[in-house]
Structures are given as C-alpha cells and as structure tokens.
Amino acid sequence: MKSAPFEHHEPESVSEAVSLLESLDDPTILAGGQSLVPMLRFRLANPDVVVDINGIDSLEYLREEDGYLKLGALARHADVEDSDLIDERYGSFADTAPLVADPQIRNRGTVVGSVAQADPKGDWGSVLIAHDGEVVVEGPDGERAIPADEFFLLPYDTTLGEEELITEARVPTPADREGSAYHKLKRKTGDYAMAGVAARLRFDDDGRIESAGIGMTAVDITNARASEAEEALEGERPSPELFEEAGELAAEASNPESDEHGDASYKERMVDVLAQRALGDAAERAGAVKRRVTQ
C-alpha cells in the first residue's frame, strides 16, 4: 500500500529543521524511517508534511564529550554495533544493538528515532533509564535536556514538544568500576522483545554497589525503571542471593500483559531471570566479581 501524499522537506541544519517544525502545520519527523515508513504506508500515520532530517550531517555522531556518551539523532543501530568505543566501555549498548530488528533495519534505523517512537517494546529506552540518560531536544526556545524517566508518557507518547526536535541521546560516561548489560527475550530475529532488562552497576572502592540502574522493556506501558530493585542493591556487596532478591523486586515492579507469546506471570518470571543475568554481567564487566567456570 502507498502512503497518502505528503510534502517532503529536507532541512540541512538543526536550526532549519526547528524553523520548519515551527512554521509547518502538524509536521512529522522522519529519521531512519524503519517504523514510520510502514506506519505511513498502512496509513496509521497520515501527515501532510514530513520533515526528513537525514540530510542534517551534524547529527551523525557517536562520541564521548563533556562527561557523556552522546549519540546524535542520526546515529544508526549499526553505528553502535560497529563502534570500538561502545565495545570497550558500554556493555549494555553493545548487547542491545545487535538484538535490534535485523541487519538491514539496523543500517537505517536510529537509536534516537527508536527512543522517539516510544514503543514500550523498544530496547533503547530501557538502556537510557538504566544509565540515567537524557534526550536533548532543540526547539524554538533553545535546547533542553529531558531525563529518560520524564520522557516516556504512554505507548508512542512522550513529553517532546510539537515544535521540538530530538538532537541527541546521552548517558554519563562510566566510572572506573562500572559495568552494564542488556538481556532480551524474543522468539526470533526481527521480533520485538517479549521482555528485556538493562542493568548498570557502579561500585565503590570497597566493592559495594554505589549506584544501580535497571530499565525494563515490554513489561509496562512504557520502558520502566525498577526503583525498588535498585534501592535493594545500593550499599550492598554483589552476590547471587542479592541479585535474586533484585530480580524478584524487578519482577514485582513490572506490569506485563498476557498475550499470544506468554501470560503475565511467565513474563514476570522472565523479568526476574533476565534481571539476574544482566546484573551478573554488569558486575563482571565492572570488574567487581569474577565468573566461576561452571562446566
């Protein structure tokens, strides 16, 4: 099926894009298009005006700067997947990228576009939450940073203003003793998550957990934080028992719906298991624990 006709604008700078968003009537922003293009074709979205930001070269970046890992709005999933910086320092990002959709879609789709889409089954929102990340937006009144916790409102609904463009997603650079991971359950390549958990752990010099972040995918109306589990972890030393407790608390905090892939109690159990695995990997990557060879 074809999209309804639309006007196609291709700004070459962020300021040009923002003036277009300001002056045009109800424009839709097109980045990687891997969700939006099918929505247009099935006429689930019928914008008269599309602002295509793919020509804004200044948004093509993935770098560390000013204490943040910054992903420009045109950083594709494949850019994250191929990045040495990500491999070395950002376990959760390295885990997540190859699990998004399939290779072709990862070549076009963007991390920021996935966050903007705000599908509760999207992976990146959970990663941003676990890292206390932010989305940086540019609008008529200038720039503002929205914490991930305050960004997601409902499925496909966020606090982004109608005249604002997300230019960047960012997370603080990790401390020396910090590690993160993402575990996702899905039936096959290309599927969205049935459940997913991102975890980040920072340890103090004494080996105790100084700060913990846990974000959950596909088990609530938005990507969600497991606050009680985080509180239970902080100040403690890592152990399988502690992570079991955190897994249970994350499962309790989740609110999944039964569907054809599994009932709610099964998904809660999966949150528990995935959280324990993600915490185990995060602790190992932080250098705080050493995995015992079990075979």
Add this chain to the structure above:
Amino acid sequence: MSDEREITLTVNGTEHTIEVEPRRLLVHAIREDLGMTGTHIGCDTGNCGACTVLVDGEPIKSCLMFAAQADGSEILTVEGMEDLPDAGPELHPLQEGFKEEHGLQCGYCTPGMLMAGKALLEENPDPDEEEIREAISGNLCRCTGYQNIVKAIEYAADELDDAERVAADGGALAADTAGDGGPDPADGPLYEADAGDADTFCGREDCCGGPSTDETHPGEDPPAQFDTEHMGGDDE
C-alpha cells in the same frame, strides 16, 4: 501538494534520472520506474527482506526507504550481479552457489538473499555458519529451511577465495580435484544430513524455522556463580 521531484539513482553502474512523488518507495522506483523487476516485494511490511538492495554498499530494505532519500546514491540490485568485477563469465559466484547448492526452490526470496550474501562477503570474505545466518537473519525463506542458502553462500566464499588465490598465483589452477568448478569433495560431505549430523536439522535454533538466533533462552543458562574471593572488600 505532492509535487514530483527529479532524483538521480545510479543503479548497477548506470545513472538514471527520474521524477518521483515524495511518497514513492525506492522498491517501486526500481521496479516500476526503472523496470528492473528482479528486486521483489514480498511482505510489504519490512519483515521479509525480499526487497533488499545495496545502497552505497549497505544492505537495506527498499520498501522502508523513499526513493527521494536515495537521491545521488549508488544502488546494486540482483540484475547487476553478473557484471560485478568478481563475477564469472555468466553468473556471480553467489548466484552459482545458489544453483549448485539448491539454495532456492520458489526463488522469491533469492534476490534479497543474494544481496544480503553480497554485503556479508564484501565485509567478511570467510564467514562461518553463524555469521552467515546472522547476515541473512533479515531475509525470510519459506521453502528451503535455510540450510542450502547457507551452503550457497559458503560455496561463493570458497569460490571467491579460490579466485583470489588463482590471481595471486598468477593464474595457476586452484585446487579443484573434481575439475567441475564445484567445491572439493575432500572439503567434506555435500549433504550434511546424510552424513548423520542430526544437529544440522534439529538443533533448536535453526529447527524448521528461521535463521539461528543468538540470544539466550531462559531456563538454559543458570545465573552466574560468583567467586567471592574477587568481590573486593574484606569483611566476609
């Protein structure tokens, strides 16, 4: 409202200038405006990968990109494969592989599979089976069960590797004991299932369905055990 605009696409080395509406998908521009129907439309939803083409060397699904977004790009479609520098006199080694290894039945997915295979071999000339399965994980095949597609891509990798060796040897014949241009029987049985390798067909990950997935399955891998000696601190 929806004015046509002029775009230039270089498809298989030939430059084409066409007028398209902004809503024109790249796959429709290739098939209908340029008349190259080798690129298929399968699912219309971005799932099946039949419409995969290479845009500036990267595999993308041409049903998920507007033609106007490809303005100025170099595009490779299945029609261009036989003219690539590494192609044989008639076909590209990947195409040969699909023929030799029965990598297709109905053939609907094949153009997309060839493009995904081409992108893989460009980046990784000697992929293992897992890497091949990952590379074609965005392409659905409802006939073959994927096994012969994997073999077809392995065949092409071997052929291209042989060709490179021949070139390096200054034209001496590469090892091909059968003399048929096919894979050497000494490389192993052609039909792994016949050789009793039950895992090939009934291993959970590629059983009857899609390409293998690499995610873990709950219940399979118990949570990690820790060595408390390495946890830091000294009050235990």
